[in-house]
Amino acid sequence: MSAPLTSLDRPNSYIGRSVPRPNAKRLLAGRGRYVSDLKLPRMLYAAFLRSPHAHAKIVAINSERVRAVEGVHLVATGADLAKICTPWTGTLDHFKGMTSAPQWPLPLDRVVWAGQAVVAVVAESRAIAEDALELIEVDYADLPAVVDIDSARQAGAALVNPDSANNTCFRSQLDSGAVDEAFAHAAHVVEEEFCFGRHTAVTLEPRAIVADYDPSAGMLTVHHGTQTPYQFQDLYSRHYNIPEARVRVITTDIGGSFGMKLHVYHEDMAVVGLSILLGRPVKYVADRMESFVSDIHARDHRVRARMALDAKGGILAMDVEDLTAIGAFSTYPRTSVVEGNQVIRLIGAPYRFKNYRATLEVIFQNKVQTSQYRAVGHPIACAVTERLVDMAAAKLGLDPFAIRAQNVIADDAYPQTSPTGYRFEALSHQACLKRLHEMMDYPTLRAEQADLRKRGIHRGIGIATFVEITNPSPAFYGVGGARISSQDGAILSLTPSGEVRCMISVTEQGQGTEAIISQIVADQLGIAQEHVKVVTGDTEVTPHGGATWACRGAGIGGETALQATRALKRNILEIAALILQEQPAALDIVDGEVVDAATRKPRLPIAEIARIAYFRSDTLPPGTQAQLTVSHHFAPQGYPFAFTNGIQGCALEVDVETGLIKLLKHFIVEDCGRVINPMLVDEQLRGGIVQGLGAALFEECRYSETGQLVNGSLADYLVPMSVEMPDIVIAHVETPTADTVLGAKGVGEAGTAAASACVLNAVNDALAPFGATINSIPITPAKVLKALKRF
Amino acid sequence: MVTNLASRLMSRWISEETAVKARAFSYFRAATIDQALDAHARAGDDARFIAGGQSLVPALSLRLQAPRLLIDITHIDELRGVRREGSHLRIGALTRHCEMLSEPLIAEFAPLLHAAAPFVAHPAIRNRGTFGGSVALADPASEFPAMTLALDAEIEIAAPSGRRRIKADDFFIDLFETALQPGELITAIHVPLFKADQRFAFDELARRRGDYALVGCGMVATFTGERIDDIRISFFSVGNTPTRVKGAEATLIGSSLDPERIAAAQGALEGDLAPLDSDEVPPAMRLHLARVLLGRLLGRLGEGA
Numbered sequence A: 001m002s003a004p005l006t007s008l009d010r011p012n013s014y015i016g017r018s019v020p021r022p023n024a025k026r027l028l029a030g031r032g033r034y035v036s037d038l039k040l041p042r043m044l045y046a047a048f049l050r051s052p053h054a055h056a057k058i059v060a061i062n063s064e065r066v067r068a069v070e071g072v073h074l075v076a077t078g079a080d081l082a083k084i085c086t087p088w089t090g091t092l093d094h095f096k097g098m099t100s101a102p103q104w105p106l107p108l109d110r111v112v113w114a115g116q117a118v119v120a121v122v123a124e125s126r127a128i129a130e131d132a133l134e135l136i137e138v139d140y141a142d143l144p145a146v147v148d149i150d151s152a153r154q155a156g157a158a159l160v161n162p163d164s165a166n167n168t169c170f171r172s173q174l175d176s177g178a179v180d181e182a183f184a185h186a187a188h189v190v191e192e193e194f195c196f197g198r199h200t201a202v203t204l205e206p207r208a209i210v211a212d213y214d215p216s217a218g219m220l221t222v223h224h225g226t227q228t229p230y231q232f233q234d235l236y237s238r239h240y241n242i243p244e245a246r247v248r249v250i251t252t253d254i255g256g257s258f259g260m261k262l263h264v265y266h267e268d269m270a271v272v273g274l275s276i277l278l279g280r281p282v283k284y285v286a287d288r289m290e291s292f293v294s295d296i297h298a299r300d301h302r303v304r305a306r307m308a309l310d311a312k313g314g315i316l317a318m319d320v321e322d323l324t325a326i327g328a329f330s331t332y333p334r335t336s337v338v339e340g341n342q343v344i345r346l347i348g349a350p351y352r353f354k355n356y357r358a359t360l361e362v363i364f365q366n367k368v369q370t371s372q373y374r375a376v377g378h379p380i381a382c383a384v385t386e387r388l389v390d391m392a393a394a395k396l397g398l399d400p401f402a403i404r405a406q407n408v409i410a411d412d413a414y415p416q417t418s419p420t421g422y423r424f425e426a427l428s429h430q431a432c433l434k435r436l437h438e439m440m441d442y443p444t445l446r447a448e449q450a451d452l453r454k455r456g457i458h459r460g461i462g463i464a465t466f467v468e469i470t471n472p473s474p475a476f477y478g479v480g481g482a483r484i485s486s487q488d489g490a491i492l493s494l495t496p497s498g499e500v501r502c503m504i505s506v507t508e509q510g511q512g513t514e515a516i517i518s519q520i521v522a523d524q525l526g527i528a529q530e531h532v533k534v535v536t537g538d539t540e541v542t543p544h545g546g547a548t549w550a551c552r553g554a555g556i557g558g559e560t561a562l563q564a565t566r567a568l569k570r571n572i573l574e575i576a577a578l579i580l581q582e583q584p585a586a587l588d589i590v591d592g593e594v595v596d597a598a599t600r601k602p603r604l605p606i607a608e609i610a611r612i613a614y615f616r617s618d619t620l621p622p623g624t625q626a627q628l629t630v631s632h633h634f635a636p637q638g639y640p641f642a643f644t645n646g647i648q649g650c651a652l653e654v655d656v657e658t659g660l661i662k663l664l665k666h667f668i669v670e671d672c673g674r675v676i677n678p679m680l681v682d683e684q685l686r687g688g689i690v691q692g693l694g695a696a697l698f699e700e701c702r703y704s705e706t707g708q709l710v711n712g713s714l715a716d717y718l719v720p721m722s723v724e725m726p727d728i729v730i731a732h733v734e735t736p737t738a739d740t741v742l743g744a745k746g747v748g749e750a751g752t753a754a755a756s757a758c759v760l761n762a763v764n765d766a767l768a769p770f771g772a773t774i775n776s777i778p779i780t781p782a783k784v785l786k787a788l789k790r791f
Numbered sequence B: 001m002v003t004n005l006a007s008r009l010m011s012r013w014i015s016e017e018t019a020v021k022a023r024a025f026s027y028f029r030a031a032t033i034d035q036a037l038d039a040h041a042r043a044g045d046d047a048r049f050i051a052g053g054q055s056l057v058p059a060l061s062l063r064l065q066a067p068r069l070l071i072d073i074t075h076i077d078e079l080r081g082v083r084r085e086g087s088h089l090r091i092g093a094l095t096r097h098c099e100m101l102s103e104p105l106i107a108e109f110a111p112l113l114h115a116a117a118p119f120v121a122h123p124a125i126r127n128r129g130t131f132g133g134s135v136a137l138a139d140p141a142s143e144f145p146a147m148t149l150a151l152d153a154e155i156e157i158a159a160p161s162g163r164r165r166i167k168a169d170d171f172f173i174d175l176f177e178t179a180l181q182p183g184e185l186i187t188a189i190h191v192p193l194f195k196a197d198q199r200f201a202f203d204e205l206a207r208r209r210g211d212y213a214l215v216g217c218g219m220v221a222t223f224t225g226e227r228i229d230d231i232r233i234s235f236f237s238v239g240n241t242p243t244r245v246k247g248a249e250a251t252l253i254g255s256s257l258d259p260e261r262i263a264a265a266q267g268a269l270e271g272d273l274a275p276l277d278s279d280e281v282p283p284a285m286r287l288h289l290a291r292v293l294l295g296r297l298l299g300r301l302g303e304g305a
């Protein structure tokens, strides 16, 4: 820990301190309020009949028999909902030339993936609704399914969207420097084709929504397990044509999101429509199988990449082709091409080279949509880059640390612009590399590895540097026409008893947003943290803002809170100065007391100021209007993104007879700028790393040739579990951004960004004596044994 | 290949609607075996016995099974308890997986079951799942059904027509198909007492602790000195049923566990096992893993296990 904003020794100095999250105890005590738990008077339950086909025409839907079922209130098809809901299209203007077909809550005449919701039933209980589903008959006419990415691209391929010429959603190209020339003159070239499996978020609480339309008031209230209530307020308002002021979205506690709950889902849109049609609250909670076939998936990239180096191991150029398949539609409103876009823009980011070319091709297929999930694109960009760097090191006989030390952008060389156009304010690769080397006790690890190899035990050591995009400006979505805010707002009030209430647009998903906001407010105002109440997640209460996406809560939300608090403090001191007949500048606040700025001598509790302002304004000088509520908005300016960086390392053991991999230890050195709460930052890193390790070894959505998801249960889709997880050792380097007073950047995705790359490198390191290589994740026993030619 | 119940459930879902709530059913709590048999006989095909419910309840919730009547057998005292009966241990059908870990008689006289138990699912499931339920279900990926083969156990069955005992060797017929007829109840499993001249070994290969195994194996051998007089080796997760590998057993009987013998036993597996195809584990890989596991377990057996 270093460089806190103010001395950690003074009272109420919370920035840089590991204080527990105020909501942790409540959640542990089982007092969480999740949408899944919510029961409203007169509430009904929705269930959906889903398509068994990956691609088929809907010939007829017969729901006659359902009408007889007692307790069923409504059966709705695509046509029924299309009468009240306008369609949406998942494209953004800044992705030039991208296409995607319009989407409705339920399909009108064609199903495009297996598991797509087709008919909705609303009944008095979920059980009755499910009884009713069994009585609905849908007559389908099979259409050829586009499953495999290669066949999707062939001329004359079956089409996901019959109205389009081919299955291409988007293409993009980057080209800077002189790539061909660099390769022509390179002393060494390494090249590999990588595959990254499709995986999904698997939140503990599945998607959950209760839509409650009150026709008497023309008011729609939606209790929605999402990260972004404002985005959904806007979308429900526009697609159901209800004035924005009459749409209220409330997000209470949420059992995990990881980006998955940012997107528009067909069932969620349908539930809003069902509530409007019925004038009653309607609830829908996805079950686990439904989650697997309808939550967004992520990754699913195939990347061919090569790297040119000079004779000494200096990186000269990279040339990359990323091919990705995204399902039948591009997701709304954030699209499904952001991941590919970030892959090609983040590749090579830690390194100092100028010649870069990349192409991105995004393809439609008959599977569920992919979209943004924790660390969008980062793990792919990182694995491709870092594996090539390791391959180059092996070819040149260099140590993995040495080749990185030689090629990373020097810590004193900033600002820098990457060949892909990203502007880096200040990163700390060298400091991180050095720290990791010490932390891993690298020479000892290597010696141990050599020793064990002689005894037939095959350990691998892998490292991976990374760069993470955080604090996004409107350059991310806004410029593309999306009504997705990159600013945040806060309303801060001094309550009559001298406490503070902060209503802020960033939201809480368990990462501790409310904790850090209360730390910042308490710190900046000079009161105890327990006296700050943070309120989030209700569009009727909290001001409009970006909420949670990318990594922005601390960096942007935190700065918003900081600025708002400073404004409130000025107002409080103004009143205090009037009461005490002092200059405001001569006063300060410490531990809830107005003090003499020079001598720190207590003068007046702020509770007394609040009491006078609220109840005895008659005692204030005439003309005084105390402003003890302030509002403040903050939009990031300066650099379009605050990039962060770090490096991860891991040690593992490969059982070369069984292909099973045991993770022994994981390390990370991370630089997220100002650390507000080290404990929460470490939690973010650990959780993110575990998700990355899941991707590395376990998680994959597997499909049959006909486009059926074959492992849509938690028995078959393997998530990382505690027994298999290694200890994770964490260290920090702090390079605050100068774009804000707070100096904080994001940290939520850093763990996930490089964990899988680390494991990929370590497994290849372990297999090196056998001449076997692995180029795809997840790294399954089958892949290891195949590489070792054991069967 | 269907490796576990969940896969079976999923492949079924693909052509059906998804469900999380069971269809309505009636519930009857039987106090005696006769009551249970009688209730089942009257309900016919539309009834299921429920023991720990760890396999049945998920199947009901997913509507893969929708019986009209559930007959709860967990209050039938006769199905409970572990005791010595002559040269056998009688393990009541309701013995829970967790009791395999805690019951001293099992640790002493059926140590193979004791060794297998920690690999069966997770504590919450072991607290409810029963030995009888596991054997009745006969999931080919399950630990205990396969261990009844290695142990030369006998399954005690109560039928409306009377009681009978079937050797484990004759019990497992095909995928989820056993000698148990609908309406019949497993009352206990009889296991020969583990003896001083015997050794056992158990292990499984799984990607995560508690998962159904990629391949698993347990064995019991009787030794004279270092010579194997008799050995029973049983695999799970290798086919449609738990599988004894008689070819491999035959290569070992009469000899000691030297590397050549072990290699011969590994070689014999090719004739003993015919793993089916699955999307993640090709047959050749499963056979390879079975060989590796057999080699490791025989190695441990040779060291006294």
Ligand SMILES: Cc1cc2nc3c(=O)[nH]c(=O)nc-3n(C[C@H](O)[C@H](O)[C@H](O)COP(=O)(O)OP(=O)(O)OC[C@H]3O[C@@H](n4cnc5c(N)ncnc54)[C@H](O)[C@@H]3O)c2cc1C
Pocket: B048, B049, B050, B051, B052, B053, B054, B055, B056, B057, B058, B073, B093, B119, B120, B121, B122, B125, B128, B129, B130, B131, B132, B133, B134, B136, B137, B139, B141, B142, B143, B144, B184, B185, B186, B187, B210, B211, B212, B213
């Ligand atoms: C998440 C999860 C993971 C699991 N992992 C494993 C694992 O790794 N290994 C493993 O072996 N198992 C595993 N299981 C299954 C578990 O062991 C089950 O408990 C067991 O298979 C069935 O026992 P039960 O008592 O719960 O039976 P129930 O679910 O009550 O019944 C199962 C079937 O057997 C019948 N039945 C039950 N008792 C009798 C009886 N006495 N006579 C006749 N028929 C009877 C029922 O009618 C039903 O058809 C797992 C289960 C879950 C939920």
